[in-house]
Amino acid sequence: MDAETVDKPKRRSGGRAGRVAVRTAPLADNLRPVRAGMSGGQYSPLSEANVLRIHEAALDALETIGLSQAPPSGVEILTGAGALLGEDGRIRFPRALVEDMLSVAKKDVVLMGRDPVHDLDLSGTRVHYGTAGAAVHVVDIENREYRESTAQDLYDAARITHALDNVHFFQRALVARDVVDNFEMDINTLYACCGGTSKHVGTSFSDPSHVAGCMEMLHMIAGGEEAWRARPFVSNTNCFVVPPMKFAEESCITMEHCIRAGMPVLLLSAGQAGATAPAPLATAIVQAVAECLAGVVYVNAMAPGHPAVFGTWPFVSDLRTGAMSGGSGEQALLSAGCAQMHRFYGLPGGAAAGIADSKLPDMQAGWEQAISNTMAGLSGLNMVYEAVGMHASLLGFCMESLVLGDDLLGQVLRCVRGIDVTEDSVSLEAMRQVCLEGPGHYLGHPQTLSLMQTEYIYPAVADRTSPKEWAEIGKPDLIQKAIARKNRILEQSTKPLFDPATDAAIREAFNIYL
């Protein structure tokens, strides 16, 4: 589907090489074994009774503890809907208010790509993987160094993501630290993201006052405000709370601006178990759910049915040091548990998975990224954020890891797809032929050949050679292969994905660093 085809071996006639070549030719989209939006949900970390206990505790927390620090506009919106402002300045939420707003909240959210082929349908347990985060470093793999991230890095990450089948959206993954002015940073972030990919983009704004200018640029990209509002292709990652149980005043105001501008919001509660959230995993989920429910009330009191993602993103502390450990098993459980709460509410949900604590794309990074991404997918998490490229517990972004993550996520998506049990697949016809009449094996059986491309997925970079073949081809190094694929992708993506007139107009109106 995407440009990069250099990976595929050249087709030769006959023999195994020819068979390999044929089997690796691109497949029609409807035949591909995996795609965006496959349905998970085969894994339930919580029993139904425990889901209810968490729900009840969250309602209790909203009713009795509530949230402090709402901005004046938020106080007006929330109390107008029936929330109560206490003498202690905290806003408390009667359970009936929460339940009413849950029934109003939009369930069938589609996050749009600039190209509709990349639209993300967040209904049910459909699973999508993408980038996210605010890494301040890029992992320079060749020099084994962490260096400051730049606007060019962000653009590169967007371009690479655009070429990767198994990375479905591009949320700003790293900070353009070379852009000094904060407004210009927000502008250049959007430019780099949308210039690099036509997949759905997520971003945040460093100040409420920046929204208007950024919307101006998005209208230019969309071809006018009406076109933007018809298909908003950027969502606002909004940290509207500072856990535990406090609104983030400025972010709330930014959220209000975004809602008025027709931008979907990600209601992001990013507590850290053992630090800004309770240490027991279940209570960390309770707090995240309570905070996001407050966000649901906020959004729907202001604009009923406005598209919002329930963004319970509880993180984990290494309790020995207090430092974050995004690569831990506890993190994988938290995100999967949250996914189950999203299913319970029937709301589109998102959480973080795929974070590595490792500084480099090594074996540790492989297992850290795989465990949480697998559990997120199997639990039916609609939006798996930070799923690729993230190292050092979100402090570093690694382009080679992003490339390798495409293979990792392809494999995970195959697992999410699951085991097809159909009339055909439990028919004993092939077994009968092979055992009673045939050659005693299934190689070359028509059933085998027909499933080769549609049921089995093959990695782009990962190696499946035998030790002998591997030695013969010079013992290729995984990281070197990832670097090569990265370079091929970047070489083939020669300019921003804007038409030249729009690009010129944007550059006229704003200070674009790229």
Next chain:
Amino acid sequence: MDAETVDKPKRRSGGRAGRVAVRTAPLADNLRPVRAGMSGGQYSPLSEANVLRIHEAALDALETIGLSQAPPSGVEILTGAGALLGEDGRIRFPRALVEDMLSVAKKDVVLMGRDPVHDLDLSGTRVHYGTAGAAVHVVDIENREYRESTAQDLYDAARITHALDNVHFFQRALVARDVVDNFEMDINTLYACCGGTSKHVGTSFSDPSHVAGCMEMLHMIAGGEEAWRARPFVSNTNCFVVPPMKFAEESCITMEHCIRAGMPVLLLSAGQAGATAPAPLATAIVQAVAECLAGVVYVNAMAPGHPAVFGTWPFVSDLRTGAMSGGSGEQALLSAGCAQMHRFYGLPGGAAAGIADSKLPDMQAGWEQAISNTMAGLSGLNMVYEAVGMHASLLGFCMESLVLGDDLLGQVLRCVRGIDVTEDSVSLEAMRQVCLEGPGHYLGHPQTLSLMQTEYIYPAVADRTSPKEWAEIGKPDLIQKAIARKNRILEQSTKPLFDPATDAAIREAFNIYL
């Protein structure tokens, strides 16, 4: 619990280093956050209806296709129980016979360690991870080479496994290729395994005639036949079928000998989807289940209630080349699907997971090992074989990967343990204190401190430092750290785990290479 304690930082008084030291001191066994035999089953790759369809198809296959090539003794045992020998030489199994034998089959199997602390209770969805396989190479990581495996390698792998908390049993993982005579190979395999670890050992015999001599040695190790029969600490990995649907004559005879000798058997059906098993994952499971059900009939017709593990081990082909791909997502699904069938039958079950296709312990190996091990654990697989150290789709065993696998499996076990939802963990008391009265964070809260060791698990080798700390300590390389841990373990394990008199007697009776 085990000897190796050098990993733990030295205790210093006060400050963060002191806190880190305290929190990494060994925990009492009942307080450890993870242990052998945690219950999985939160993940169900198959719907209940599809489990039944697979079961019905397997019964149908047994009734209409049956298995060929039973040895004369097997024909007698099976037809004596009610199976039918056809004119085509195939043995077919009426469904009532299978159902009868399922009700006779032993459900509550305990595979014993030589040290009872390592006993494995295979009831319910209890999960255990261990080694297995027959690798013919050892990965020489420092020279980036595959070299021939030896008896010493097997002994080293056993000794390392003995020191790893999260590797629960040691099935022969590699072939002692330096032992030329086949009987001596079987003897030396047992010697190396049992000499290296007192955890449960699994092995196979290359010829039925070797069982008697090997039993002689096991009786010596146990302290007599009676002691052996009371606590058999070795099980027989028995490939009693050659898929599709053929008995392996010699292995069946070996199995009969082992059963008479009181040795538990692993009924191993190792088809390869797309080659010796059907390409559709569901039908590959059908065939494996059918073959293992035939094994259940065989075992229980001969010795009702003899301990046996239902070893559906379907593997996966890369259909482009026909080569095995143990690291694939399809493999992870097959093993998890099999685990669900074991649950359905209520029988102790085993399958393969954790195999890497990668030749080295790199990022690819990390994700390949993690995805299938995670899914195996969450699906409640009792015995997860080949879970650590296996590379090149079982052709190479890597000691450093075994060491790293201990961290990987610790993390997976944490996920299998799941999210505790208790009265305490959904109590809002801590949240109330922190938000309404307290410091606004949970750091240092008594609840946080109390959960530090019992709810959170910390890796032994994997790195969680910040980029700054990581640079300060010289950017440690994961593989170098694994080599160091491996060497520490091997240095501390100075002699075989036999009392000197027994060791001398064994060496007197057999040609021991070590």
